[in-house]
Amino acid sequence: MSINVDLRQLVYALSDALDLVGVDDIAHGKRVGVMAAECAKAMQWPAAEVHFLFDLGLLHDIGVSSTATHQHLIAEFDWAGSQAHAETGYGLLKDFAPLARMALPVRYHHTRWDALLADRQLPLELARQANLILLADRVDAMAAPFFAGGQVLQHREPIRREIAARAGSYFAPELVEAFLAVSAHEAFWLNLESNALANYLADMLATAQPYQASNAELMQLATIFAQIVDAKSSFTHTHSLGVARVARRLAEHMGVSVDHCEKLEIAGLLHDLGKLRVPDAILEKPAPLDEDERLVMRSHSFETMQILKKVRGFEEIASWAADHHEAPSGLGYPHGLDGAKLALEARILRVADIFQAMVQDRPYRPGLSRQAVSHFMAELQGRNSIDASIGGVLQAHLDELIQLARASA
Known part of the structure; x- marks a missing residue:
């Protein structure tokens, strides 16, 4: 990269x-x-x-x-x-x-x-x-x-x-x-x-004096900010790190270029930056959100885009990170884009985000079992909520991806 x-x-x-x-x-x-x-x-x-x-x-x-x-x-x-x-x-x-x-x-x-x-x-x-x-x-x-x-x-x-x-x-x-x-x-x-x-x-x-960032420095800085976001709530501890790992491995299994795999990992680390503006009480709520709370939560991917689009050279990373809640059906947010308008990397990031959240232990519930998460992801695929080709790769490598999603560091 x-x-x-x-x-x-x-x-x-x-x-x-x-x-x-x-x-x-x-x-x-x-x-x-x-x-x-x-x-x-x-x-x-x-x-x-x-x-x-x-x-x-x-x-x-x-x-x-x-x-x-x-x-x-x-x-x-x-x-x-x-x-x-x-x-x-x-x-x-x-x-x-x-x-x-x-x-x-x-x-x-x-x-x-x-x-x-x-x-x-x-x-x-x-x-x-x-x-x-x-x-x-x-x-x-x-x-x-x-x-x-x-x-x-x-x-x-x-x-x-x-x-x-x-x-x-x-x-x-x-x-x-x-x-x-x-x-x-x-x-x-x-x-x-x-x-x-x-x-x-x-x-x-x-x-100021410009400073050309190396690949390793970009990844390390992205990891630092992922830790900041993940520390915001005990419910989402290590979430960004897990999403980045799962997204990269899915992309590798799908033959995505090394260059894009590395960019996708950075996008995974930074995809939830906008959650820093979500009040603690909403992120920490161990119950379904009400309509007002959902609207606040749904703003986070738009906020992520506003931050990352300012960085020259991060155009693809910004787009993939911002679109991680868009769905092939067109029923996602914040723009309601359908699958034809979504980059493969953004679709992979969506799958990784949902999957990691389901298998990760949270303070209010244990992570889903292998069978339960397989069934859940298949249901999403059936409703055109996630990309079918990515869903198929996830099912084919389920054990490996569960282990990556649950790794603590």
């Missing part, structure tokens, strides 16, 4: 998935990135460091997939459970070489400045990076309620006073001084509104 993808562009797109966790407020990471970058500029830090802090802001909450956790983080200035997601983020980033430099600042981005100085585990440079993200993060937690109504300028002074009062305790005095200097001007706050954010993101992408 050779996909011509700028890793930075992919990271920027995938940061949209992290922002979805806010549900009603979906730009937290971007605003933190802008504020951190603007403070770094005020302190005359090098351009490369400004770009790093912007990227760090985008990804600082990579350990958050729960809407409940996100609500705590924006509703309370400090929260006893805040360190858990920082540790999770550290674990996700530390072994991914292109982003490993972010791991320690992410780990400590909810640690107070006085605690960082007392502990002395972090080099001073990394401590400042982590603390600047904490400062920007807390500013956004206080400002977020006012963006929708266009009232943030009217509320900036109480926010500035709150940050100033915590200099030396929560925040490094030099960082507070830089924040107070840049936030005295309207442009600092107006840059955080939606249209300005999009322009700022485009400018940062245009001026």
